[in-house]
Amino acid sequence: MSGLINALGSKALLAPLAGITNLPFRLIARPFGCGLCFTEMISANGLIRESDKTIHYLATCPGDRPLGVQLFGSDPAIVAQAAVRVAHLQPDCIDINMGCPVRKVIKTGSGAALMKNLPLAGRIITAVVKAVAVPVTVKIRAGWSPGSINAPEFARIAEDAGAAAVTVHGRTADQGFSGHADWEVIARVKQAVCIPVIGNGDIWQAKDAVRMLRETGCDAVMVGRGALGNPWIFQGIGQMLSDGETAAGPTLQQRLEIIKKHWETEADFCGSRLAERTFRKHLLWYTKGLAGSGRFRESVGKLKDHHSMLTELERYFERLHDSSL
Ligand SMILES: Cc1cc2nc3c(=O)[nH]c(=O)nc-3n(C[C@H](O)[C@H](O)[C@H](O)COP(=O)(O)O)c2cc1C
Known part of the structure; x- marks a missing residue:
């Protein structure tokens, strides 16, 4: 070892x-x-x-x-x-x-x-x-x-x-x-x-x-x-x-790509229906501390299917991007 x-x-x-x-x-x-x-x-x-x-x-x-x-x-x-x-x-x-x-x-x-x-x-x-x-x-x-x-x-x-x-x-x-x-x-x-x-x-x-x-x-x-x-x-x-340097961390666009890739991999692994449930916790973790994440979490919590959750996620990142300009 x-x-x-x-x-x-x-x-x-x-x-x-x-x-x-x-x-x-x-x-x-x-x-x-x-x-x-x-x-x-x-x-x-x-x-x-x-x-x-x-x-x-x-x-x-x-x-x-x-x-x-x-x-x-x-x-x-x-x-x-x-x-x-x-x-x-x-x-x-x-x-x-x-x-x-x-x-x-x-x-x-x-x-x-x-x-x-x-x-x-x-x-x-x-x-x-x-x-x-x-x-x-x-x-x-x-x-x-x-x-x-x-x-x-x-x-x-x-x-x-x-x-x-x-x-x-x-x-x-x-x-x-x-x-x-x-x-x-x-x-x-x-x-x-x-x-x-x-x-x-x-x-x-x-x-x-x-x-x-x-x-x-x-x-x-x-x-x-x-x-x-x-x-x-x-x-x-x-x-x-x-x-000894502090890494900048991913940009908003890169973050979104990582989240989507993780979700896709989870869906391939356990089926998209199950992933709608198992991936929720990751969505909360990935958005923790970001501006307006409370509202995003609330709205995504009410959604049931993969497609509408993904749309909500993309809209949320668009808003984040716009407000950072
Ligand atoms: C949700 C959760 C699940 C965990 N599952 C395991 C596990 O399966 N095996 C294990 O050895 N430790 C498990 N742990 C303990 C972690 O491996 C780790 O020892 C602990 O979280 C402390 O490290 P951290 O402060 O970096 O989180 C778990 C911890 C959490 C929060």
């Missing part, structure tokens, strides 16, 4: 985001210089039962590389079996989710529940590493709660079990997504292990990525919510890392 991290075109990676980082989203982010993308988390149990929905999460294509496939589960044998299945797709790494705090996940003993069960976490990693030749990475949180910060200890266990890298989201599981990510913990993990450490949490702008790399010494950064409606953040990070 250190080889893989070094070989990546960029030190800025796209986080796994359930319901968001599907194939269309990854294909939109890649041309902006995103170094490595992850699928959303995929249930190991669902994979070995071959549920259609789970298999759909694995959808990829030759242009969708480098790619990490993320699994979650709590039974070492089942996660290993799922990893063998995934390995046939020849991803660049298989990531194990040990940080998801969602009730549905932790009640099965997987995700962030493993922050409270380090021996089991170690057995899962060992089983997967033994089962596949693909590098195995692990994504963890700072700890379960502020009183039980154990990411450095967890990372050492992961390293001993053969993990090739560890991603640390600097929040505790009981924090969910509230408050701030503690980057200090990421720095402590970096001190604790020799494998590459990927820092994650609260990178909203290019300068945050640069600051995280500098302050924590981490080997790469992972961007989650900061990439929503803003896939060009990876270009900004690349530019700031290479010459």
Whole structure:
């Protein structure tokens, strides 16, 4: 993995985001210089039962590389079996989710529940590493709660079990997504292990990525919510890392083209009827903070079909363009 991290075109990676980082989203982010993308988390149990929905999460294509496939589960044998299945797709790494705090996940003993069960976490990693030749990475949180910060200890266990890298989201599981990510913990993990450490949490702008790399010494950064409606953040990070300059970002016309391309790809991927629903959230993210976006959101919210939504979007961008002249 250190080889893989070094070989990546960029030190800025796209986080796994359930319901968001599907194939269309990854294909939109890649041309902006995103170094490595992850699928959303995929249930190991669902994979070995071959549920259609789970298999759909694995959808990829030759242009969708480098790619990490993320699994979650709590039974070492089942996660290993799922990893063998995934390995046939020849991803660049298989990531194990040990940080998801969602009730549905932790009640099965997987995700962030493993922050409270380090021996089991170690057995899962060992089983997967033994089962596949693909590098195995692990994504963890700072700890379960502020009183039980154990990411450095967890990372050492992961390293001993053969993990090739560890991603640390600097929040505790009981924090969910509230408050701030503690980057200090990421720095402590970096001190604790020799494998590459990927820092994650609260990178909203290019300068945050640069600051995280500098302050924590981490080997790469992972961007989650900061990439929503803003896939060009990876270009900004690349530019700031290479010459310290702030990238201008796309023009209004370029933004509109990106949105339309993303929508088209989503429609090809899941059918235009379903995309009318799944793409709504992206429209809101893409227009957040733009002049008059409240009114646009309100009107697009009332529309039902692809054609009228697209017309509303184009009209909105025309108005933005006219008012910027
Ligand atoms: C909507 C949403 C879905 C997420 N899904 C996943 C997931 O499938 N796997 C995972 O490891 N983390 C998941 N996360 C956590 C993110 O990968 C990331 O660790 C977290 O958002 C912090 O990074 P950020 O501050 O850059 O967003 C999710 C977060 C959000 C907001």
